[in-house]
Amino acid sequence: MSRHARRAVIGVIAAVIALLSAVQPALAHGFTSTVYVRIGAGDEGRIRTTLELEYDLLVVSAADAERDDPLFQAGTAAFDAGDTEGQAAALNAHTRSAVGYVTRRFSVGSGSRTCTPSRQGAFTMSRQEGVPYARLTLDWACPADGDPVVRSGLFPDSEGYVRDTKTIITYDLDGRSGSAALDAAHPSFSLGQSWYERFWEFFRLGAEHLLGGIDHILFLLALIAGSRRLREIVLAATSFTLAHSVTFLLAALGAVDVPSRIVEPVIALSIAVVAGWYLWRMWRSRGRAAEVEAVGLGRLGLDRAGWIRLAVVFCFGLVHGLGFAGALGIHEAWSWTLLWSLLVFNVGIEAVQLAIIAVVFPLLAVVRGRAPVAGLWLTGAVSAGVAVLGLVWFVQRVFGG
Incomplete structure (x- = not known):
């Protein structure tokens, strides 16, 4: 890579970190009631x-x-x-x-x-x-x-x-x-x-929560940046969805109760870990761009690294589900009425998640296809910025309350 190209990449990394750092961690699930x-x-x-x-x-x-x-x-x-x-x-x-x-x-x-x-x-x-x-x-x-x-x-x-x-x-x-x-x-x-008006209320709440929850969006972007093929992001997103849906429903229905002082730092850590995972893959395969594409998932299925990545995503998805439940603020005993509302809220979350994937992943795929090296450095820059911000949030949430 030329000196000018490297400077450009460094500039992109600095801009990403500065832009993301401007967003305060309170925007995740700040002082609400x-x-x-x-x-x-x-x-x-x-x-x-x-x-x-x-x-x-x-x-x-x-x-x-x-x-x-x-x-x-x-x-x-x-x-x-x-x-x-x-x-x-x-x-x-x-x-x-x-x-x-x-x-x-x-x-x-x-x-x-x-x-x-x-x-x-x-x-x-x-x-x-x-x-x-x-x-x-x-x-x-x-x-x-x-x-x-x-x-x-x-x-x-x-x-x-x-x-x-x-x-x-x-x-x-x-x-x-x-x-x-x-x-x-x-x-x-x-x-x-009417029933569809009630449906829309909770669907809207779910969609607005994901759009307003910058930490969940960054976690999703880290997943997208670290996925080279459509199959990878589909498996990762499915794993994340299943995990957060389970804990979201259990927490909202009062079956589990984990304090936010534990949930919020782990959510921040998850962002750094998932983004850092891709950077680690890049480092191991430096100079061999084709190998970077092959790491994680084999052509016939998951290899060991791929299974580990899905397991990590699933575990962090469980924690994100607790964050979704805490943000909605429902902690009630079981009822069919409440379950219906929670499911619709979750559908709103998934709709926005799928929309983000549908927009961002094809754009990254086009860049990677037309300019593989530039695409590699671009995703690396984004991942670096996300990882740094995740670590900053983790420290702030652990020591800042």
Whole structure:
């Protein structure tokens, strides 16, 4: 390779690393929150909603960020002390502020009218992924002039505490059951919505999550860059899909529970390992481009290196599935309704994954076919940038929390 070509390759590597490093690791599954809502029949024909909200967020949001607010003082003191009884007591002592915040941001309507809420019982506490949640039950008196419509704007980005809050709703009312997912872009839904509207909601969430999860995309790009033939990427993608689908469903249905402080660093490490694998193959076969193409999978099937690569991808896929479940924020007991929603969410993930492969892999194949050496260095540059970023994220997530 000429000196100018080498300089160009070095420039590409530097640009890739700089571009990828500009993306903060928080974009993977940053500071988000999930609100859980169950809807059923209440007393005297009312609609009953049971909300579970992240406790510390409720305290700071309901206190309107006034540090001398009594709710803020009592609530944060109980939170810092890990005092569950004190947390419930703080909310119940300042019910007007806490319930007022919720009813300003969450509502049930019927037709063009808003239903009237009434609190049922005191605040109680629960936990989701080791985080304290406050449980509040509200009954809504609604006019009988249309299908109930639920709206949620709880913990919006504008408050500055979290971003991309999701409200996961399950309902069983008047012979209708199902689930819905609300966010800032889609803050409401009607209980009379059709099955395909419910399908689209969770499909969209899955697609948006993969597109917004830069770590999952980089892992996929590392797989594509390290695959020389269509069969390789198909086997690798299938292995990854099967693995993350299993753990995603198990984690979301509450069968397994692995803390995010373990999951997130391993996801970052997986990016570095898969990208580094290809660089290692290049190093072993340096100067013999044709041999690089042959390493990993033989013409008649998998050789030892190919089986090892698939096993590594499968194991890391298991961890990525836990990341998908944590990002969706569902950790509920088994139900057919919930399973349907999770499967549709996963279909959305797979659709975007296949779209990325369908676009990127043929482009790489064309470059490799027309300019094998340039294609080799291009994939090497991308892999190097991805590997460096994966290691940086790993260190940040282990030591930075």
